[in-house]
Amino acid sequence: MMKVIRAKFHGIRVTSADLNYHGSITLDPEQCALAGIYPMEFVEIWNKNSGARISTYVIFGQPGSRCCILNGAAARTCQLGDEVIIASADYIKGPEELYTLKPRILTFLPDNQIDQVLYYDVFQSEQRPYDFRIMDADKHTVESCHTWPNVNVAAIRAELSAKGWSETDIDTFVASHFSL
Numbered sequence: 001m002m003k004v005i006r007a008k009f010h011g012i013r014v015t016s017a018d019l020n021y022h023g024s025i026t027l028d029p030e031q032c033a034l035a036g037i038y039p040m041e042f043v044e045i046w047n048k049n050s051g052a053r054i055s056t057y058v059i060f061g062q063p064g065s066r067c068c069i070l071n072g073a074a075a076r077t078c079q080l081g082d083e084v085i086i087a088s089a090d091y092i093k094g095p096e097e098l099y100t101l102k103p104r105i106l107t108f109l110p111d112n113q114i115d116q117v118l119y120y121d122v123f124q125s126e127q128r129p130y131d132f133r134i135m136d137a138d139k140h141t142v143e144s145c146h147t148w149p150n151v152n153v154a155a156i157r158a159e160l161s162a163k164g165w166s167e168t169d170i171d172t173f174v175a176s177h178f179s180l
Helices: 029-035 072-077 095-099 153-162 167-177
Strands: 002-013 016-018 024-027 042-047 053-060 068-071 083-092 104-108 114-123 131-136
Touching: 002 029, 002 068, 016 072, 024 029, 024 072, 029 053, 029 104, 029 114, 042 072, 053 068, 053 072, 068 072, 083 095, 095 114, 153 167
Parallel strands: 002 104, 016 068, 024 053
Antiparallel strands: 002 083, 024 068, 042 053, 042 083, 104 114, 114 131
16 A cells, blocks of 8 residues: 555645644635545645644635634644645555546645646656656646746746735745746
8 A cells, every 4th residue: 555645735824723722724615625625634734834744634614715724732833824735645555556646736825825726647758657747737738737847937937026926925936836
């Protein structure tokens, strides 16, 4: 058995922390549905700001709220505005099943609006039997692949600048979304 990624929120920001709650992480059910994350499902949470890593279960908050609320003991692992990665896992029998998996990955803007819907794709290439790429979930084409070197980072930076983003926010976004 292999443990593999099934769904992921990448770079969602903590909107609140409630130490006096029974426990869990509260997420927007509309965003969860898009990624395939379910209520009461256990997820791993990795805090990009502090490095803290925890495991807890998901409960749903208000639809459309873009919330990311760490509750109970988990509230001690974060600060308001921290960027976290939330990952859901599954088990497969062996690597041959990797070809059929298409884990959905949501990336987020600073206000927790969904930026991109991606999926991971394992495929057989000329170089290796198990190669990897990140694909745009809407386009499903190799040309839309988001793994380096297929990403035009200069164009992305220009687009974010045109939207009024600061250089610091652009640098943070590029560093968190693309490994150059």
